[in-house]
Amino acid sequence: MRFPLSLTRSLSTYLVRQRLAGRRRFPLVLMLEPLFACNLHCTGCGRIREYADLMRKRLTPEECLAAARECGAPVVSICGGEPLIYPYLVEVIRGLLRQKRHIYLCTNGLLIPQVLPRIPHTSRITWNVHVDGMEQTHDAIVEKPGGFREAVAGIRAAKEAGFRVNTNTTIYRQTDMHEIVLLLEYLTECGVDGFLLSPSYPYEIFFGQRPGQRSLTQDATPAGPSPETLFLTRQEIQAKFASVRDRLRQFRLVTSPLYLDFLCGRRELSCAAWASPTRNVAGWKSPCYLITDGHYATFREWMDKTDWDALGPGRDPRCEHCMVHCGFETGAVVTAQQSLHDTLALAMWQFG
Structure with a gap:
C-alpha cells in the first residue's frame, strides 16, 4: 500500500527493526473497531450482521489507546461500523497522535463535513472514504439514495481542509470494471490522493450462521443486489482485474504493483493476516479481519494461539477465494523484504 512520505520512513525503520530482531510475524496495521454501529446498511457488510447483538457496545478511549500500545503497529486504521459516529473519536485520535501513530480514518463519508472541524490537522491522518462505483451503483450497494453525492461532498470538504484523502472501492461480481475506470477518473478530478481496490469477500454470516448469529433473513430486506450474487471466485477476481490492468496504471493506486499482479493472476502471494490484527x-x-473463530483478551494471546499455518488457500476452505488487501497487501510487503527485485519494485513505485 502506498503511504505518505513520513509514514514510508516510519515503516521502513520499523521493518528493519523487526528483521534485525528476527521476528517472523509482527503487526503492521491495527484494525481498530471502536463500535459496530453504522448509519448505513450496506449489502455486502458482514459486521452489521455478525455482531448484531453488540451494536450498542463501544470501546472506551482507554481501551482503544491500550490496544494500540499493546499491539505496537505503526499504523492504526479506525474503522467499524462508522467511526465518525463514535462519540470519543477525537479523544482517541489525539491519543494515537501522542503515541506517534499514523491514522487512517475509514468512513462512508456522510458525516465528514460535520466532524471535520474537530479533527486535528496533521499529515499523520489520511481519510479513507468508501466509494463502490458511480452514483447509481454506489447508492444501490450502500442502500441509500444520495449516498454517492454525500460521500463526494465529504471528500471535497476534507480536501479543501488540506487533508490527504484516499478512497476504498470493493469489487463485486456485478461490478463493471470499465465503470471503475470512470469512477477513478472522476475521483481524480475531485482531488483524491490515492485509490485502493480490493475484491469482495464472502463473510460466513451470509451463507451459514453460527449459534447466536443473526441471519440475513432477520435483517431488513436489501434494496441493492442479493448477497448471493455479490461475491467472486479467485478466477473471476483475476479476470476482472486483468481486463483493466493497463488502464489502472494511469491512476494513483495505493494498491501496490505486487498486490495488483496477484489480483491479475500474474504472481502468488501468501496471506499475512497476522500483520493486520483486529x-x-x-x-x-481471530484469526483475521474477515473470519471469526473467536476472540482473545490480549494481543499476545491472539498472536500466539491463532494457528497461522492452518490458514490460507489450500489450507482452510474459507480462504480459498480470498484475495482481500488486509491479508495479501500486507503479504506483499513481507514478500518484498525477502527479494531484492521486489524491494526495488516497491521502492520505485512508492517514490514514483
Whole structure:
C-alpha cells in the first residue's frame, strides 16, 4: 500500500527493526473497531450482521489507546461500523497522535463535513472514504439514495481542509470494471490522493450462521443486489482485474504493483493476516479481519494461539477465494523484504 512520505520512513525503520530482531510475524496495521454501529446498511457488510447483538457496545478511549500500545503497529486504521459516529473519536485520535501513530480514518463519508472541524490537522491522518462505483451503483450497494453525492461532498470538504484523502472501492461480481475506470477518473478530478481496490469477500454470516448469529433473513430486506450474487471466485477476481490492468496504471493506486499482479493472476502471494490484527468490542478477533473463530483478551494471546499455518488457500476452505488487501497487501510487503527485485519494485513505485 502506498503511504505518505513520513509514514514510508516510519515503516521502513520499523521493518528493519523487526528483521534485525528476527521476528517472523509482527503487526503492521491495527484494525481498530471502536463500535459496530453504522448509519448505513450496506449489502455486502458482514459486521452489521455478525455482531448484531453488540451494536450498542463501544470501546472506551482507554481501551482503544491500550490496544494500540499493546499491539505496537505503526499504523492504526479506525474503522467499524462508522467511526465518525463514535462519540470519543477525537479523544482517541489525539491519543494515537501522542503515541506517534499514523491514522487512517475509514468512513462512508456522510458525516465528514460535520466532524471535520474537530479533527486535528496533521499529515499523520489520511481519510479513507468508501466509494463502490458511480452514483447509481454506489447508492444501490450502500442502500441509500444520495449516498454517492454525500460521500463526494465529504471528500471535497476534507480536501479543501488540506487533508490527504484516499478512497476504498470493493469489487463485486456485478461490478463493471470499465465503470471503475470512470469512477477513478472522476475521483481524480475531485482531488483524491490515492485509490485502493480490493475484491469482495464472502463473510460466513451470509451463507451459514453460527449459534447466536443473526441471519440475513432477520435483517431488513436489501434494496441493492442479493448477497448471493455479490461475491467472486479467485478466477473471476483475476479476470476482472486483468481486463483493466493497463488502464489502472494511469491512476494513483495505493494498491501496490505486487498486490495488483496477484489480483491479475500474474504472481502468488501468501496471506499475512497476522500483520493486520483486529481489535473490537468483543476482543482481539481471530484469526483475521474477515473470519471469526473467536476472540482473545490480549494481543499476545491472539498472536500466539491463532494457528497461522492452518490458514490460507489450500489450507482452510474459507480462504480459498480470498484475495482481500488486509491479508495479501500486507503479504506483499513481507514478500518484498525477502527479494531484492521486489524491494526495488516497491521502492520505485512508492517514490514514483
